[in-house]
Amino acid sequence: ILNVEQSPQSLHVQEGDSTNFTCSFPSSNFYALHWYRWETAKSPEALFVMTLNGDEKKKGRISATLNTKEGYSYLYIKGSQPEDSATYLCASFYGNNRLAFGKGNQVVVIP
């Protein structure tokens, strides 16, 4: 199974501030990277699927970049709002449609 790591594990952000966090994954035999947003008591919601080195994707105030050569992806939240409070999961695809997940970045936005 792939070793996917996310850092920091948790962070508190003041409302209005921007923040970012990291997902690192094995760069060899890379296929795709998924980002999910997971609110408590709800289903994880897909944010992005990224496949190409240098990919940048954006959804509202959230964006992500991908570096497959060095094996990392950044997720950015611009102008954090309380509704951005959630755990952000990244997962690397590793064949037969399977995903290996990191432990998540738990974000708390303080009003």
Added chain:
Amino acid sequence: GAVVSQHPSRVICKSGTSVKIECRSLDFQATTMFWYRQFPKQSLMLMATSNEGSKATYEQGVEKDKFLINHASLTLSTLTVTSAHPEDSSFYICSASTASGTYNEQFFGPGTRLTVL
């Protein structure tokens, strides 16, 4: 669209009993369904992959006789934890995909918290 439900959301059972968890794709046909388990402060760990009408493929270290998976239709998969013990207490979550063999998006259910006394 792409909604996956899971039932029950929470279950408490006595040691030695069996528990069944259902995962349904509500508005699409799921060619492939996945079952994950998450222990506190750990990542989601894939337990098994199931394709409709086929036997499930279990990940290394997951006992197939203990965790019975049935994917009888394109909208329903079930996970039965047989003869549950306290160490099986965990958060179980399913996901569903509309295609196999490619890195397609997985749509997740909300999960089931299992507590075995």
